Amino acid sequence: MKTFQLTKPKDGAQASAATSKAKTAQQGADIRLIAGGTTLIDLMKLNVEQPQNLVDVNRLPLDKIEATPDGGLTIGATVRNSELAWHPLVRKNYQVLSEAILSGATVQIRNMATTAGNLLQRTRCVYFRDTAMPCNKREPGSGCGAINGFNRSLAILGTSDQCIATNPSDMNVALAALEAVIHVRGAKGERAIPFADFHLLPGNTPQRETVLEPGDLIMHVTLPPLPPGSRSLYIKLRDRASYEFALASAAVVVATAAGKVTRARVALGGVGTKPWRSPEAEAVLNGQPVTEDIFRKAADAAMGNAKAQSQNGFKVELAKRCLMHALKTVTQGA
Amino acid sequence: MPALEQTTDASPIGKKTPRVDGPLKVCGQAMYATDFHFPGLLYAVPVEATIASGKIQTLDTSEAENMPGVRAIFHRGNIGKISRSTLGPGFEGIVDERRPPFEDDVVRYYGQYIALAVAETFEQAKAAADVVRATYAKDKYNVDPDLKPDDEPDVVETSFQPTKRLQSERGDPDKAFADAPVKLDQTYVTPTETHNPIELQATTAMWDADKLTIYEESQGIFNLRGVLAQMFGLPKENVRVVTKFVGSGFGSKLWPWTHCPLACAAALQLGKPVKLVLSRKMMFQSVGHRPRTQQRVRLGATADGKLVSLQHDYVNHQAMLDGYHEDCGEATAFQYSVPNLRVKFGRARRHVGSPTAMRGPGAVPGLYATESAMNELADQLKIDPVKLRMLNEPKIDESLNIPFSSRHYIECLELGSEKFGWSKRTAEIGSMKRDGMILGWGMAGAAWVAARFPAEANVQLRDDGSARVASGTQDIGTGTYTILAQLASERTGAPLDKVEVVLGETSLLEGPISGGSMVTGSMVPAVFAAADNAIASLLTIATNTPGSPFEKHKPSDLGFESGKAFLKADGVDKGVPFADVLRRANIRLVTGNGKSEATFGNPKPKFSTHSFGCHFVEVTWQPEIARLRVNRIVTIIDAGRIINPLAGRNQIEGAVVMGIGMALLEHTTYDPQNGAPINSNLADYMMAVNADAPSSIDVHFLDYPDKEINEIGARGIGEIGLAGVAAAITAATHHATGVRVRELPIKIEDLLTSSVVA
Numbered sequence A: 001m002k003t004f005q006l007t008k009p010k011d012g013a014q015a016s017a018a019t020s021k022a023k024t025a026q027q028g029a030d031i032r033l034i035a036g037g038t039t040l041i042d043l044m045k046l047n048v049e050q051p052q053n054l055v056d057v058n059r060l061p062l063d064k065i066e067a068t069p070d071g072g073l074t075i076g077a078t079v080r081n082s083e084l085a086w087h088p089l090v091r092k093n094y095q096v097l098s099e100a101i102l103s104g105a106t107v108q109i110r111n112m113a114t115t116a117g118n119l120l121q122r123t124r125c126v127y128f129r130d131t132a133m134p135c136n137k138r139e140p141g142s143g144c145g146a147i148n149g150f151n152r153s154l155a156i157l158g159t160s161d162q163c164i165a166t167n168p169s170d171m172n173v174a175l176a177a178l179e180a181v182i183h184v185r186g187a188k189g190e191r192a193i194p195f196a197d198f199h200l201l202p203g204n205t206p207q208r209e210t211v212l213e214p215g216d217l218i219m220h221v222t223l224p225p226l227p228p229g230s231r232s233l234y235i236k237l238r239d240r241a242s243y244e245f246a247l248a249s250a251a252v253v254v255a256t257a258a259g260k261v262t263r264a265r266v267a268l269g270g271v272g273t274k275p276w277r278s279p280e281a282e283a284v285l286n287g288q289p290v291t292e293d294i295f296r297k298a299a300d301a302a303m304g305n306a307k308a309q310s311q312n313g314f315k316v317e318l319a320k321r322c323l324m325h326a327l328k329t330v331t332q333g334a
Numbered sequence B: 001m002p003a004l005e006q007t008t009d010a011s012p013i014g015k016k017t018p019r020v021d022g023p024l025k026v027c028g029q030a031m032y033a034t035d036f037h038f039p040g041l042l043y044a045v046p047v048e049a050t051i052a053s054g055k056i057q058t059l060d061t062s063e064a065e066n067m068p069g070v071r072a073i074f075h076r077g078n079i080g081k082i083s084r085s086t087l088g089p090g091f092e093g094i095v096d097e098r099r100p101p102f103e104d105d106v107v108r109y110y111g112q113y114i115a116l117a118v119a120e121t122f123e124q125a126k127a128a129a130d131v132v133r134a135t136y137a138k139d140k141y142n143v144d145p146d147l148k149p150d151d152e153p154d155v156v157e158t159s160f161q162p163t164k165r166l167q168s169e170r171g172d173p174d175k176a177f178a179d180a181p182v183k184l185d186q187t188y189v190t191p192t193e194t195h196n197p198i199e200l201q202a203t204t205a206m207w208d209a210d211k212l213t214i215y216e217e218s219q220g221i222f223n224l225r226g227v228l229a230q231m232f233g234l235p236k237e238n239v240r241v242v243t244k245f246v247g248s249g250f251g252s253k254l255w256p257w258t259h260c261p262l263a264c265a266a267a268l269q270l271g272k273p274v275k276l277v278l279s280r281k282m283m284f285q286s287v288g289h290r291p292r293t294q295q296r297v298r299l300g301a302t303a304d305g306k307l308v309s310l311q312h313d314y315v316n317h318q319a320m321l322d323g324y325h326e327d328c329g330e331a332t333a334f335q336y337s338v339p340n341l342r343v344k345f346g347r348a349r350r351h352v353g354s355p356t357a358m359r360g361p362g363a364v365p366g367l368y369a370t371e372s373a374m375n376e377l378a379d380q381l382k383i384d385p386v387k388l389r390m391l392n393e394p395k396i397d398e399s400l401n402i403p404f405s406s407r408h409y410i411e412c413l414e415l416g417s418e419k420f421g422w423s424k425r426t427a428e429i430g431s432m433k434r435d436g437m438i439l440g441w442g443m444a445g446a447a448w449v450a451a452r453f454p455a456e457a458n459v460q461l462r463d464d465g466s467a468r469v470a471s472g473t474q475d476i477g478t479g480t481y482t483i484l485a486q487l488a489s490e491r492t493g494a495p496l497d498k499v500e501v502v503l504g505e506t507s508l509l510e511g512p513i514s515g516g517s518m519v520t521g522s523m524v525p526a527v528f529a530a531a532d533n534a535i536a537s538l539l540t541i542a543t544n545t546p547g548s549p550f551e552k553h554k555p556s557d558l559g560f561e562s563g564k565a566f567l568k569a570d571g572v573d574k575g576v577p578f579a580d581v582l583r584r585a586n587i588r589l590v591t592g593n594g595k596s597e598a599t600f601g602n603p604k605p606k607f608s609t610h611s612f613g614c615h616f617v618e619v620t621w622q623p624e625i626a627r628l629r630v631n632r633i634v635t636i637i638d639a640g641r642i643i644n645p646l647a648g649r650n651q652i653e654g655a656v657v658m659g660i661g662m663a664l665l666e667h668t669t670y671d672p673q674n675g676a677p678i679n680s681n682l683a684d685y686m687m688a689v690n691a692d693a694p695s696s697i698d699v700h701f702l703d704y705p706d707k708e709i710n711e712i713g714a715r716g717i718g719e720i721g722l723a724g725v726a727a728a729i730t731a732a733t734h735h736a737t738g739v740r741v742r743e744l745p746i747k748i749e750d751l752l753t754s755s756v757v758a
Helices: A012-020 A040-045 A081-086 A088-093 A095-102 A107-112 A115-119 A171-177 A279-285 A292-302 A314-330 B022-026 B122-130 B173-179 B221-232 B259-270 B363-381 B385-391 B409-420 B480-492 B519-544 B578-584 B645-664 B725-737
Strands: A005-007 A031-034 A053-056 A065-067 A073-076 A181-186 A189-194 A217-223 A230-237 A248-257 A260-269 B042-048 B054-060 B070-074 B113-119 B133-138 B166-170 B182-190 B202-208 B211-216 B239-242 B274-277 B293-301 B307-318 B340-349 B432-434 B437-449 B455-462 B467-471 B499-503 B558-561 B564-567 B589-596 B610-622 B627-638 B696-701
Touching: A012 A031, A012 A053, A012 A181, A012 A217, A031 A040, A065 A088, A073 A088, A081 A088, A081 A095, A081 A107, A081 A115, A088 A095, A095 A171, A095 A230, A095 A248, A115 A171, A115 A217, A171 A230, A171 A248, A171 A260, A230 A314, A248 A314, A260 A279, A260 A292, A260 A314, A279 A292, A292 A314, B042 B122, B042 B259, B054 B113, B070 B122, B070 B259, B113 B122, B113 B259, B173 B293, B173 B307, B173 B340, B182 B363, B202 B259, B211 B221, B211 B259, B221 B239, B221 B259, B259 B274, B293 B363, B307 B363, B363 B385, B363 B437, B363 B725, B385 B409, B385 B437, B409 B437, B409 B610, B409 B627, B409 B696, B437 B725, B455 B480, B455 B519, B455 B578, B467 B480, B467 B519, B480 B499, B480 B519, B519 B558, B519 B564, B519 B578, B519 B589, B564 B578, B610 B725, B627 B645, B627 B725, B645 B696, B645 B725
Parallel strands: A005 A053, A031 A053, B042 B274, B211 B239, B307 B340, B467 B499, B627 B696
Antiparallel strands: A065 A073, A073 A217, A181 A189, A181 A217, A230 A248, A248 A260, B042 B113, B054 B133, B070 B113, B166 B340, B182 B293, B202 B211, B202 B274, B293 B307, B432 B437, B437 B610, B455 B467, B455 B589, B558 B564, B610 B627
16 A cells, blocks of 8 residues: 545535546546545555545535435435445335345445445456456556456446456445436536446446546435335345355336336346446336246346356346346236 | 263363353454564565566566665575475474475466565555566466376375375276276366465564574464474574464464565564564465365266275376375275275376365365265165165275274264254255245265374463463364363363463473364373373372371372372362362472374274264255255264364354355466466455355264273364265255256356256
């Protein structure tokens, strides 16, 4: 770990100003915001991130969860994962979010990790995390160790020939299905970013993971209310029973009426280079009767563009089973 | 179940005894190797090679040397002399990686140390190590997982002694196999596994002129002392090793590794104490692992299930310079009755750090293969797998033609079947269901060698009624402190809470290595002899002390029981507590030494001494989400007399959970692109976590004393609990899913091929 300066701004304006001088808000940023630190400190110890300045946002008043007038929810950037997962309104209206968060990491990590931090959670690809290895995400142009290497846990959707790193977050998968909106304060004022637009595909610039720019500060995340009759669910599949990133996961939010799907939102985890919303699966489901056949077609559609690597081809079938099981379970009795 | 031999109610032997060191551990007062701090302590961080094979061309240390707090960057040019150690008699001079660190510029595995940064703080040392830059002339490397035996002579060097590759042979196995009505010929693979004790390996070294003291989490302090004495040219008496507590080792801490002499050499050069703690990543590179094994098992049998031929040919990988042998044939030659048998091994060199012993070395991967073959043969014959084993129960150890000292394998199988409810099993794949899940039931047998290592102990009786027992062995977390307290209490009559146990110092009498599950069995005679000698001194004093009720009697007129000296003619009821005898004589303490000889390695044993056991496993299979979990395990262990059933159960339960990891999760992957063990962290190298432990692990001990081992009849436990678990789980998995996995671990990708539906 390199030595760094730590500053503690008093408000959002100071925090934003402190980071606006950064050369980038992406991989290798010289100035970094820090909240729970569960990813950043880890990467600093590995020399993957070497910021000279850390701006601590833990004292900012961004730690509230509040109902919005329209029946939705506002979640502050520094709300801890544990608090979010156990909040009564989340348990009541957004089960998929609670389930997703509680399926990840450990109690100790969830007690530290924050909403904004989890939005920005970095990949667990072993090549990214080891500075002796090639990685286009960490060091553009150095190559990808994973494509011909240890890629069992890596992505099959949204990959490029530069990068196949998985977005490891569980929370993000739920937020994708819930169509969350991310509210950012930046150099030019505040802006609202739909969740689907927040993360970037690796393409030729895998070092760029989000649309954030220097000076941007995530203030909060809003969740729209779900239509009446909606139910939601998160299913996570992995080798062991706990403390493992998803090999495949599914977040589903489904409303039904008279045995038909009236509205479906589907997102997948563990398989994409970003939290993977599947409009293809949603298109198959909407307006169709609740049957296993339709679920199978939706799962096939979700995996239509999957590209397997040397070790992770099984994820195609696993993700299909995961999504079918989630759809079947969430529509039980419909 | 046998009737237990009668011991008095007061006897601590066989009683569930909470750990005597438990309060220290839960209060954070147990001093592990890295908990010791010293004035002027410096911190060392090794620099690891980032190639698997080649030669160091340049090493640039200039930037590192000028960083804050840095005292030195050591490398081949300035580390000073570190000599090779050689094997001595007994447990002396044993290392798995024979080449001392920095001996030449050749890199033979990824992660080999090429330099060492030493600074005033750990952070400074790490920062300096990170900027030491090497250039290499890279050579071809080989980490190919497909193991073909190298061309080696019939007798090969290993870490211990020259060993015949043809381990056991009888009859004509080739002809018997060719003629057998039923044949099985399969190859089983176990992957490289990495020990992952939570306590990282570490050395703290300091010198006082030509005397060296080190604090290390060692499973064998006397061997470590001998190795360091040889490496630094010191008399053994000048080296002191301290190991008060060990945060588990599983074999990785049995023999010294290269970081240890590096810390000693740095401390010598700088004249300051130096602490070196490995990273988790280094634990995957340079301190051993269980090697990958490829094992071909051929079984020939009659149609009614009698074995006629057994051939076990296996290969393990070894490092480029060293000769590690994973003895997969450890249990093959005696476990079942078969007239024609051959066990033979080969090895394949790879550019990897040296393998080393890992819990149940040899027998654990070996029994995975042979017990899996037995299960497959049972399926082929349509015979119940328990019955197949019973059909082939040997009367004697057929490999040595000598009787077993104590073998109750059939009773293990019977009791296991009963406790598990095995008779309700239906053999058809996917035929058993519960709560919408498919059940799979499987079983396998287990064996592990039982013997004694040489051991010495000292026992004191003190005038406050307390006793002290001391031996230079180690407690690696298994409960040795408690066992020794029980043994000393049993013999001296001092209550358990008045027995002080001192371990883990080479200034004490030499104790056994903590390996092979042999500490308990080895210590029993030594502690008892030491206590008897102390008692003999006490009785002589009792007869010499003016005013003593025993004055003018001969020591031979006296007895000692329950902590009291007494006239045999009067009986123990009129006895005098030993504290009173000592106080009357104005003597603070009497002391006695005891020693017992090894039985391990006896070239002409009269009895074949082993522990036995079996596991019955239930898995649940949910095909709709490809989820397989171990739900229930019944384990029966025949390990002689159990001195502490609490610690014993703890050992077996832990081993069983480790077996779940072995069957379903653990494997170290060498990256074909660079030779690195690539999943070198606790997220990517998966072990079973608490949530993977089955809701029920039902452990039963048969508790038959084995008097060939010692007078209590206690063999060791620990490793036996891991043997066989993986074979039982793969059998249960096959029963549930129809998928036969012969390369561990079982992966989701294997199970996705199952056609069983819920």
